[in-house]
Amino acid sequence: MSEADEKEPSLPPEEARELVTSLLAAARPGELDERVNERLLEQALGVPLDPPTEAELVESERLRRALETDAAHPDADVLRALRAAFTVADDAAVERALTAAERGRPGAAATRSNVVFAWFGAASVVVAAAAAIALFIAGKSPAEAPTARPSDELVRARSTTDLFAEPFETSGTTARMDRIADARGRDLRANRYAAWGVK
Amino acid sequence: MSRTLSLLLAALALAGCAKNHDRHEPRPCEPAAVVDSVLLAFLSQARSAHHVADAREAAGDLVTALGALRSLVDAPKPAGKPPEVEEVLADTRARMADLSSQLGRFADADAALTAGLENAPSSSYFRGHLFEVRGAVEERREKALRLRGDGQEADRARERSLLAYEEAMRIQAEVIQKSLLRAAPAPAPSK
Numbered sequence: 001m002s003e004a005d006e007k008e009p010s011l012p013p014e015e016a017r018e019l020v021t022s023l024l025a026a027a028r029p030g031e032l033d034e035r036v037n038e039r040l041l042e043q044a045l046g047v048p049l050d051p052p053t054e055a056e057l058v059e060s061e062r063l064r065r066a067l068e069t070d071a072a073h074p075d076a077d078v079l080r081a082l083r084a085a086f087t088v089a090d091d092a093a094v095e096r097a098l099t100a101a102e103r104g105r106p107g108a109a110a111t112r113s114n115v116v117f118a119w120f121g122a123a124s125v126v127v128a129a130a131a132a133i134a135l136f137i138a139g140k141s142p143a144e145a146p147t148a149r150p151s152d153e154l155v156r157a158r159s160t161t162d163l164f165a166e167p168f169e170t171s172g173t174t175a176r177m178d179r180i181a182d183a184r185g186r187d188l189r190a191n192r193y194a195a196w197g198v199k
Numbered sequence: 200m201s202r203t204l205s206l207l208l209a210a211l212a213l214a215g216c217a218k219n220h221d222r223h224e225p226r227p228c229e230p231a232a233v234v235d236s237v238l239l240a241f242l243s244q245a246r247s248a249h250h251v252a253d254a255r256e257a258a259g260d261l262v263t264a265l266g267a268l269r270s271l272v273d274a275p276k277p278a279g280k281p282p283e284v285e286e287v288l289a290d291t292r293a294r295m296a297d298l299s300s301q302l303g304r305f306a307d308a309d310a311a312l313t314a315g316l317e318n319a320p321s322s323s324y325f326r327g328h329l330f331e332v333r334g335a336v337e338e339r340r341e342k343a344l345r346l347r348g349d350g351q352e353a354d355r356a357r358e359r360s361l362l363a364y365e366e367a368m369r370i371q372a373e374v375i376q377k378s379l380l381r382a383a384p385a386p387a388p389s390k
Contacts, residue, residue, distance in 0.1 A: 035274070156232065161374075168293075170293065185239060188235065
């Protein structure tokens with residue numbers, strides 16, 4: 001480890017644990033319950049999305065060009081790291097690193113920010129890429145992390161009564177389900193873009 | 200500040216957050232959950248279940264239609280009881296009660312209505328609709344009882360039907376009134 005590495009602030013233990021848990025889940029995915037899988041498929045395939053807005057088209061094009069030309073873009077770094085992780089596979093090295101991380105190493109875990117580097121050690125391109133991803137995520141402020149997090153910008157779950165202007169008919173139940181799912185589908189997409197910083 | 204006083208103040212603060220809130224709305228001191236993919240997965244499942252029920256009902260297969268809706272109410276729900284989930288369940292149970300009563304399964308219809316009213320405890324179109332369906336269920340029960348020759352019980356069912364419809368009308372009038380008040384422009388400030 002370099003002297004510069006030693007001076008970097010430590011990753012809080014809770015964040016370190018969460019990070020390792022996420023990496024373990026990625027490296028050793030478990031079985032997905034069939035019902036959950038079906039719901040995920042329904043959600044992916046069955047929820048209609050509105051056509052992209054002008055801003056979304058512009059941002060998508062920027063990201064595409066950045067990936068093609070190796071230009072700078074905040075989201076391109078993550079995608080490049082993910083791509084690099086699968087360029088060279090060294091499953092044995094990954095497994096050793098993850099097992100060590102899972103057990104924890106006395107002394108090494110307590111001191112460092114990039115505790116991920118200490119645990120994963122040196123060597124394979126896959127391990128380095130995984131650590132790069134971890135640092136990228138750990139280094140970002142919570143508002144920039146590419147996951148939806150509760151914040152004032154995100155649309156919250158709430159009553160659907162505002163969607164309906166008159167008393168219900170039993171024959172209209174399915175139409176109400178459609179309307180609720182469509183409305184919340186738009187909210188979900190807005191939340192995703194808000195979490196990614198796209199307006 | 201002493202430790203005891205700190206703990207007492209903390210307990211009072213938590214009690215203040217916990218009481219006097221609609222149990223189907225987020226507690227005042229807790230932020231509501233965001234709309235996420237888990238919620239959408241459930242709403243998509245709900246949509247699919249009702250479309251399947253439509254197809255089965257159109258084919259005259261009310262039992263299978265009921266089964267599709269039962270699978271929805273029995274499925275795992277998103278954590279935290281989001282209002283959307285509660286309202287979808289209320290609406291689904293109203294439909295289940297309607298189908299059950301058409302099949303002569305009045306006990307199942309009653310159970311679905313009771314559970315649905317728990318999903319919609321506040322005045323809303325969802326709650327009003329449940330009472331309306333109760334009115335329809337009691338009408339069907341009355342008819343079945345008269346066919347069996349049980350006039351006395353049939354009269355009671357008719358009475359319950361009327362009460363249910365009246366409650367439905369009361370709730371819906373209340374909801375309409377609230378929406379009109381929300382939509383009314385704010386009064387101009389006095390000079």
